[in-house]
Amino acid sequence: MLSVNVKYFGMVGEVTKKDNEKLNFNESVSVEELKNVILKKHPKLKKLDFQIALNLTIVDKDKKINNNDEIALLPPFAGG
Amino acid sequence: MELNDKQYYRYSRHILLDEIGEKGQLKLKVSKVLVVGAGGLGCPALMYLAAAGIGEIGIVDFDVVDESNLQRQILFGESVIGRNKAEAAAMRLADLNSDVNFKTHPFKLDTSNAITLLKNYDIIVDGTDNFATRYLINDACLLTDKPLVHGSIFKFQGQVSVFNYKNGPTYRCLFPDPPGANTVPSCSDIGVLGVLPGIIGSLMANEVLKIILDIGEIMTGEVMLYNALQNTNVKLKLVRNEEVIDRAPKSIAEFEKIDYDFFCGTINNPLEIGIETFVDSLKNGANIIDVREFGELPEINDFEFTQIPMSQIEIEYDRIAKEKEYVVVCQYGIRSLQVVEYLKNNYGYENLLSLKGGLVEYYKQTESKT
Numbered sequence: 001m002l003s004v005n006v007k008y009f010g011m012v013g014e015v016t017k018k019d020n021e022k023l024n025f026n027e028s029v030s031v032e033e034l035k036n037v038i039l040k041k042h043p044k045l046k047k048l049d050f051q052i053a054l055n056l057t058i059v060d061k062d063k064k065i066n067n068n069d070e071i072a073l074l075p076p077f078a079g080g
Numbered sequence: 081m082e083l084n085d086k087q088y089y090r091y092s093r094h095i096l097l098d099e100i101g102e103k104g105q106l107k108l109k110v111s112k113v114l115v116v117g118a119g120g121l122g123c124p125a126l127m128y129l130a131a132a133g134i135g136e137i138g139i140v141d142f143d144v145v146d147e148s149n150l151q152r153q154i155l156f157g158e159s160v161i162g163r164n165k166a167e168a169a170a171m172r173l174a175d176l177n178s179d180v181n182f183k184t185h186p187f188k189l190d191t192s193n194a195i196t197l198l199k200n201y202d203i204i205v206d207g208t209d210n211f212a213t214r215y216l217i218n219d220a221c222l223l224t225d226k227p228l229v230h231g232s233i234f235k236f237q238g239q240v241s242v243f244n245y246k247n248g249p250t251y252r253c254l255f256p257d258p259p260g261a262n263t264v265p266s267c268s269d270i271g272v273l274g275v276l277p278g279i280i281g282s283l284m285a286n287e288v289l290k291i292i293l294d295i296g297e298i299m300t301g302e303v304m305l306y307n308a309l310q311n312t313n314v315k316l317k318l319v320r321n322e323e324v325i326d327r328a329p330k331s332i333a334e335f336e337k338i339d340y341d342f343f344c345g346t347i348n349n350p351l352e353i354g355i356e357t358f359v360d361s362l363k364n365g366a367n368i369i370d371v372r373e374f375g376e377l378p379e380i381n382d383f384e385f386t387q388i389p390m391s392q393i394e395i396e397y398d399r400i401a402k403e404k405e406y407v408v409v410c411q412y413g414i415r416s417l418q419v420v421e422y423l424k425n426n427y428g429y430e431n432l433l434s435l436k437g438g439l440v441e442y443y444k445q446t447e448s449k450t
Contacts, residue, residue: 004225005395006224007314009237009305010234010235010237010264011263011264012267019310043394047263048259048260048262048263048264049255049257049258049259049260049263051254051255053316053317056314056315056316056317057316057317057318058254058316058317058318058319066159072314072316074303074305074316075259075264076232076239076254076258076259076264076400077213077232077233077234077237077238077239077264078209078210078232078234078264078265078266078267079232079234079267079272079277080117080119080120080121080122080205080207080208080209080211080231080232080233080234080267080277
């Protein structure tokens with residue numbers, strides 16, 4: 001059993017209507033697989049562009065996620 | 081070069097710091113900083129840079145001061161509403177510090193003027209409000225080898241980073257592809273806490289000063305995320321991605337040929353109608369729907385329209401006939417496009433177009449002609 005905390009920034013948080021959520025998995029997943037699970041849960045996110053950080057580092061999609069890892073979904077902000 | 085007695089006193093709180101001293105203050109005095117966008121982020125950044133005694137400060141902004149800017153753009157007061165922002169900012173800043181040489185650039189930064197302009201400065205500050213200009217500035221900084229201090233805001237959140245510093249990551253390394261058109265609302269569409277750009281713009285000025293003074297940790301290779309509601313800071317690490325940088329233009333000639341609006345998907349949406357076509361369709365008695373909430377400005381006073389606020393669209397959309405053609409309008413053309421897309425995708429409306437640039441752009445263009 002694998003549990004991760006996912007933080008949502010900017011528009012991603014607007015769409016999911018939360019700042020963060022805990023997700024659980026039965027087996028080890030990659031960043032890409034985690035992204036697909038999140039998109040299934042929040043289909044409106046498919047329209048948005050965002051980067052994914054694993055333990056505070058922006059990473060490639062094939063990185064493996066471990067128990068208790070911190071994930072962050074970061075979209076660009078437009079405002080100035 | 082040295083400081084005169086007056087300057088020595090004026091900057092004494094800097095000079096007292098071991099990390100700055102007279103030597104550091106002189107470094108600030110010989111530095112040139114270009115701030116693109118004298119808006120929410122640009123105003124506080126400019127104030128601290130001017131107060132710090134930067135030798136030359138360039139200000140780029142084509143826009144004029146609007147009353148709704150005063151909630152956060154702290155360089156401006158009621159007396160300068162309607163004035164160009166670069167010029168109004170320089171006027172206020174000249175009073176703040178007459179030591180500084182201010183250069184105003186009251187036009188839009190584009191591929192034809194960016195390189196020449198950036199070459200004259202040591203550090204570039206990006207306080208713009210759109211992705212086309214952000215990618216343009218990033219690529220121009222790569223070509224001219226200038227460090228880029230980045231800030232961007234969303235409601236109660238901000239991002240700060242330093243790009244292209246000593247071969248560090250660039251904006252493209254953080255966001256390789258521009259976001260889909262109209263997927264990221266701006267402050268004018270979704271709102272912003274007034275003090276938020278004050279905090280983020282101050283952090284940007286801080287990065288500029290540290291780069292010049294060569295002190296502390298420069299925010300390169302990381303992006304800081306600030307949340308004003310939670311009082312939290314998160315720093316995410318990022319690395320330079322040569323594969324992504326390779327997609328940026330490699331020569332000035334190549335750069336000048338890029339249409340950054342097109343690159344960012346901000347033009348040529350078939351669901352949008354431009355101002356000129358809109359003016360023509362008004363003459364032909366087009367049906368207009370205003371999706372702004374009641375009481376929003378600018379007020380429509382030169383054509384007939386039906387108001388159905390976006391918040392009511394779910395309940396009142398059946399007031400819109402399917403056999404007539406409509407143009408949907410709002411302040412800046414973001415919400416109207418969302419409504420057009422929503423009604424098309426959910427209720428099969430194929431007869432709606434959104435006014436690109438919104439009423440603000442419409443009145444700007446039509447009033448300038450009269």
